[in-house]
Amino acid sequence: MYKEAKVGHATFYVNALIANGWNFYFLSMFGRPSLIKAVSAAIAQGRYVQIGKLEVSKPLSSGIKILTQSLDGICHKVIYVPEYFQNTGISRIVLGEDLDTAFDFVDSITSTPLKREWKQWLWNEVLEKEELTCFGNIGDIELNQAYLVRLYDTNLDDLVLEGIRSGKLN
Numbered sequence: 001m002y003k004e005a006k007v008g009h010a011t012f013y014v015n016a017l018i019a020n021g022w023n024f025y026f027l028s029m030f031g032r033p034s035l036i037k038a039v040s041a042a043i044a045q046g047r048y049v050q051i052g053k054l055e056v057s058k059p060l061s062s063g064i065k066i067l068t069q070s071l072d073g074i075c076h077k078v079i080y081v082p083e084y085f086q087n088t089g090i091s092r093i094v095l096g097e098d099l100d101t102a103f104d105f106v107d108s109i110t111s112t113p114l115k116r117e118w119k120q121w122l123w124n125e126v127l128e129k130e131e132l133t134c135f136g137n138i139g140d141i142e143l144n145q146a147y148l149v150r151l152y153d154t155n156l157d158d159l160v161l162e163g164i165r166s167g168k169l170n
Contacts, residue, residue, distance in 0.1 A: 001136060005029065005051045007039045014051050016078075016136025018093060018146050024049070024056040025093055025148075026080040028136060036075040040066060043079060054133065084148070091150045093132070095141055099123050102149055112156045118169055125168075126159060128152040 002015040012031035017024060027049065029036060043049060044064060048057045058064050059081055067078040083089045087108035094101050103119040106126065114122070123129075127149045134143040163169035 002030075003051050003135070005049055007042050007047050007049055010035055010039050010042075012036060012039055014049075014136075016134075016138060016143060017051060017056075018132055018134045018143060019054065019056045020130060020132050020148060021054070022056060023059040024079075024081075025059075025084045025132070026078070026138065027056075028076070028078045028138075030074055030076040033070060033073070033075040036077055040068075040077050040079060091148055094129075094147045094149050095138075095143065096145045097123065097147075102127060105149065106151065106156075109151070110156050112160055114160070115169075118160075118163075121163060121168060125163070126152055126156065 002013045005012055005014045012029055012035055014027060014029045016026065016028035018026040027043070029039070031039070043058060044066070046057055046060065048055050058079070062081045062083055064079055065082050069076045084091060084093045087105045090109070092101070092105040094105070099119040102123055103114070103116060106122050107114050128151070130148040132146040132148055134146040136143050160169065
C-alpha cells in the first residue's frame with residue numbers, strides 16, 4: 001500500500017506514515033534516487049509534504065534521523081523523529097494500545113515507584129492520548145493505530161496514592 005505525495009512539484013510515493021495532522025513523526029518514502037534525495041533535503045529543511053489531503057512537516061523543535069536504502073534503481077528513505085520513539089522525552093509514540101511500551105515510558109520519566117500490574121490503570125487514568133494518523137507498516141508491525149502519549153497530570157505520586165486508597169491499585 002502506498003500513497004502519492006508531493007513536495008512542491010516533485011511527486012513521489014509514501015508507504016508508511018505516522019502524523020498528527022500537521023507534524024509527521026515517521027515517514028517512509030520511495031522513488032527515483034535523485035528525486036528522493038532532493039525531496040528528503042527539502043523535508044529536512046522544514047518543507048511541507050502533501051499526502052492526499054494531508055499536509056505535514058517535521059516538528060520544528062525536533063531533530064530527525066534519515067535512513068536510506070537503494071534497491072534496483074529505486075531509493076527508499078525513512079525519516080523519523082527519534083525522541084518520540086524512545087523513553088527520553090515528555091511524549092512518546094505508542095503503536096496500538098501497547099500497554100507495556102506505555103508503562104515503560106511512564107516508568108522512565110517518573111520517580112514514583114510503579115507496578116507493571118498497573119499498566120491498564122496508567123493507560124486509562126494517567127496518560128493523555130492523542131490518536132495519530134497512520135498507515136503502512138514498520139517492519140512486520142501494521143500501522144493501523146498509533147497514539148502520542150504524555151502524562152495527563154505531572155503529580156503522579158498523588159494519583160498513585162489515591163488509586164491505592166480507593167482500591168483501584170493494589
